Amino acid sequence: MSAKRIHTSMQIAPYVFILPFIASFLIFYLYPIISTFIMGFQQVYPGQVEFIGLQNYQKLNNPEFKVALFNSFRYTVYTIALLIPIPLFLSVLLNSGNRNMNTVYRSILYIPSLVSIVVAGTIMRLLFASSTKSIVNTLVVFFGGEARQWLLAGPSQAMILLLVLALWRWVGVNIIYFLSGLQSIPEELYEAADIDGASSFQKLKRITIPLLKPTTIFVTTISIFGGFAMFEESFILWAGKPSPNNVGLTMVGHLYNKGFQEGEMGMASAIGIILLIIVFSLSLTFLKMFGFFENEGRR
Amino acid sequence: MKRILLLMVLAISMVSMVFGAGSAESAKPEATKATEVSLWTFQDIHLPFYEKMAEKWNEQNPNRQIKLVGEVLPYEDMHTKLLVSLQAGTGAPDIVDIEIAKYPNFLKGDIQLAPLNDLIDPVRDNFITARLDIYSKDGKNYGLPFHVGAEVIYYNMDILNAAGVDPYKIKTWDDYMAAGKIVKAKTGKPMTTLEVTEHWSFWPLIAQQGSDLLDKDGNVILDNDINVKTLQFLKDMMNSGVAIAAPGGFHHAEEYYGFMNDGGAASIWMPMWYMNRFTDYMPDLDGKILILPMPRFTENGARSAGMGGTGTSVTLQARDLQLSKDFLMFAKGSEEGNILLWEDLGFDPPRWDVWDDPAMNAPNKFTKFFINDDIFGMLLEIKDEIMGVNIKEKLPAVIDRLKSSVMIQSLQQQNKTPYQALKEASDLSR
Numbered sequence: 001m002s003a004k005r006i007h008t009s010m011q012i013a014p015y016v017f018i019l020p021f022i023a024s025f026l027i028f029y030l031y032p033i034i035s036t037f038i039m040g041f042q043q044v045y046p047g048q049v050e051f052i053g054l055q056n057y058q059k060l061n062n063p064e065f066k067v068a069l070f071n072s073f074r075y076t077v078y079t080i081a082l083l084i085p086i087p088l089f090l091s092v093l094l095n096s097g098n099r100n101m102n103t104v105y106r107s108i109l110y111i112p113s114l115v116s117i118v119v120a121g122t123i124m125r126l127l128f129a130s131s132t133k134s135i136v137n138t139l140v141v142f143f144g145g146e147a148r149q150w151l152l153a154g155p156s157q158a159m160i161l162l163l164v165l166a167l168w169r170w171v172g173v174n175i176i177y178f179l180s181g182l183q184s185i186p187e188e189l190y191e192a193a194d195i196d197g198a199s200s201f202q203k204l205k206r207i208t209i210p211l212l213k214p215t216t217i218f219v220t221t222i223s224i225f226g227g228f229a230m231f232e233e234s235f236i237l238w239a240g241k242p243s244p245n246n247v248g249l250t251m252v253g254h255l256y257n258k259g260f261q262e263g264e265m266g267m268a269s270a271i272g273i274i275l276l277i278i279v280f281s282l283s284l285t286f287l288k289m290f291g292f293f294e295n296e297g298r299r
Numbered sequence: 300m301k302r303i304l305l306l307m308v309l310a311i312s313m314v315s316m317v318f319g320a321g322s323a324e325s326a327k328p329e330a331t332k333a334t335e336v337s338l339w340t341f342q343d344i345h346l347p348f349y350e351k352m353a354e355k356w357n358e359q360n361p362n363r364q365i366k367l368v369g370e371v372l373p374y375e376d377m378h379t380k381l382l383v384s385l386q387a388g389t390g391a392p393d394i395v396d397i398e399i400a401k402y403p404n405f406l407k408g409d410i411q412l413a414p415l416n417d418l419i420d421p422v423r424d425n426f427i428t429a430r431l432d433i434y435s436k437d438g439k440n441y442g443l444p445f446h447v448g449a450e451v452i453y454y455n456m457d458i459l460n461a462a463g464v465d466p467y468k469i470k471t472w473d474d475y476m477a478a479g480k481i482v483k484a485k486t487g488k489p490m491t492t493l494e495v496t497e498h499w500s501f502w503p504l505i506a507q508q509g510s511d512l513l514d515k516d517g518n519v520i521l522d523n524d525i526n527v528k529t530l531q532f533l534k535d536m537m538n539s540g541v542a543i544a545a546p547g548g549f550h551h552a553e554e555y556y557g558f559m560n561d562g563g564a565a566s567i568w569m570p571m572w573y574m575n576r577f578t579d580y581m582p583d584l585d586g587k588i589l590i591l592p593m594p595r596f597t598e599n600g601a602r603s604a605g606m607g608g609t610g611t612s613v614t615l616q617a618r619d620l621q622l623s624k625d626f627l628m629f630a631k632g633s634e635e636g637n638i639l640l641w642e643d644l645g646f647d648p649p650r651w652d653v654w655d656d657p658a659m660n661a662p663n664k665f666t667k668f669f670i671n672d673d674i675f676g677m678l679l680e681i682k683d684e685i686m687g688v689n690i691k692e693k694l695p696a697v698i699d700r701l702k703s704s705v706m707i708q709s710l711q712q713q714n715k716t717p718y719q720a721l722k723e724a725s726d727l728s729r
Contacts, residue, residue, distance in 0.1 A: 045408025046386050062727060130546050131554035152495065152548050152711060240375035242703030244496055244548065245712065249703075260379040262695055263404045265386065 039269035056270035068254035076227025087174035110172035121236025158247035181215030333364035352630035393617040434610035442610025446646035479541030496548035506604035517691030530717035574645035700724035
C-alpha cells in the first residue's frame, strides 16, 4: 500500500479523528489514575519512594477523614435536594409566558455561573465577615438582630453558607439543562391534555416531570460528582485556612491538606481512590435504580 | 466574508508577534549581565527588605550583579506551590521564605533545600544558634531566620488611661486579669482579643512556662497539665469578658486590623515582629501603643518566648546555586542585613553582635510610632527570658489542629473542655 493510500484510507481516517481524544484520555486521565492507584500504596517524599502496603488506607481510619466524608455526603445530598426542584420549577415558569421577559430572567439567573468560584467565594467571605461593619451584619443589626461571626459559627451555619453559594452559582446552569429538556417535549401532548381538560398541575405532574426524567437523571448524576468534588467553595470561604471545627472540610479538602500541605502524597492518593470508588458506586447505583441501563438495553 | 475575517486575524497575530519580539529585544541591553535570582515570599512586608539588600549587593559586587525577581503569594498557596514544585523537581524559585509551622514539611525525604553550613560556620558564634537549629536537620542548616521573635505585649494607652490602669504595675497574669476586669468595667472594652482560628494567643503562654506543643524529641505533648491549665485560663478570660474572640478569628484578619485600629481592645500579645503590622495596617494607633514584656506566670517566671519565624532557604533547583546562597547570606546573615532587619522591619535580628550597634538606638519609624523611647533596650532586658520552642516533624499537623479545632472548640463554641479539645487533637497528631 502506498503512503498516499494510507493517508486516504477509510480505515485509518476514523482513528486519526479520535486520536486527540484518545491521546488526552491516556495522558491526562488514565495515566494519572493508574499512578494514583500505585501511589496509594506508597510513601512518597521527594527522592524517597517506599512501598508501604495498606498503611495509607489504615491511617484513614481517623475522625478527620470521617468528618470529611460526612461533610461531603451531607453537602451532596443537600445540593441535590435543592438544585433539582428549584431549577425545575423555575425552568417551567421560564418556559411559559412572555418570551422576551424570559430571556432577560434566564440571563440574570445564568450570570452567576460565569463568575469564578474564587471571586464568588471571596465576595461571600467579605459579605459575611465577622466585623460589625460587614454588609450582612449591618443588615442584621438594621433589622434589630445581633451581629454574628458567621464563618466561625457552628456546622449548620457553615453548611447554609456553602449551600447559598452553591445555589446562587448553579441554579442557572441547571435551568439551562431543564429548559432544553422542556423544549424537547412535544407541544401536542399539552394540547391533548388541554382537550381532556387537565389542570396545569396535572400537566406538570403527568407530562412534564415524567418526560423530563432523562434530564433529571443527568442533572442528578453530575450533581453527585459535583457535590463530592466540592473543594474551592470551602477553601475560599475560609481564606485557605483550615475551617473552624472542620465544618468546611470535604473529601477533596482533606486530600488537598494531606497531599499539598503536609506533603503526604501517598495518603492523598489513597483518599483520591476512595473518593473515586464512592462516587462511582453511588452514581452506578443511582443510575441502576432509575432503570437507566434497562432502557438502553431495550432499545 | 469569512476569508476577509481570516486574513484580518492572521494579520493581527503577525503584527502582534512582531511587536512582541521587538519589545523583548529592546529590553535586553538594559538588563546588562545581571543574573536573575527569583524569590518567593508570603509576606509582602519582606519583599522591600530583600530589594534593598539586592541594591546593596549590587553596589558591593560589581562583578556578580543580580536581578532580584520577587513574588508575593498568599501564605497557603505559596507553601503548596513550593511543596509541589520541589516534589516535581521543577518550578521552584531560587530563594524562598518558608514559615516556621510549615518548615518541617520540607525536611522530609531527600531534602530539596541547599545546606548553608559553609557560609554560616565562620560567623556561627554571632547568631542566636537556637534560631538556626529550627531550620536544621542532622546538623545541616537549611534556613536563615528573620528574627528572634520575642513575645511582647502591646498596650493601647488611650484605653488604659481612660480606665486608670498603669501597665507597669501589671507583673503577673493574675494582675493582668484583674486589670482587664477594671478596663471592662470602666470603658466597656475588652482587655484583649484571643485568636480562635490560630495559635498565637496560646503557644507563647505555654512556652513562657517551659511547656510546648512537642518535646525536644518531637513527641506530641500538647495535652500536658500546663497546656490544659493555660487554655483554661484563656477560657476564663473569655467568659469574664476580659477577652473576646479576635474579629475574623485571628490577629492577621482584615476585620481584626479594622477593629483594633478603631481602639477595639486595650491590649494584644504578639511577637516583636508584629510591630510592623501596627505601623502598616493600624495607622490610627500612632503614638498610642506601649510595648512591654509579657506578664509572668510565677514570680520568677520568664517574660517572653521566641515565637514564629520564617526560614529563608535556597532550593536545589536554583539556577546559580552559589550566587543565590551568597546573596541570601548577605541579605540575612551579614551585620548590615541584620541592622536593616531592625530598621526596616522592626525585627529583633538573630545576630546578637549587632544588638549593641548604635543603629539599634537610632530613631526609626518604629520608635516614632510606639510610645517606647528605647524598644531595643526593653528587648535586651528580657533577652535571657526568651523561651525556645521545639520545631519537629509533627509540628505542622499539631498546628493545623490547633487552628481548625482546639481553639474554636474550647474558647469560642465551648462545646469541649480545654482538656477534651487538647487530648483529641494530640491523639490525632500522635
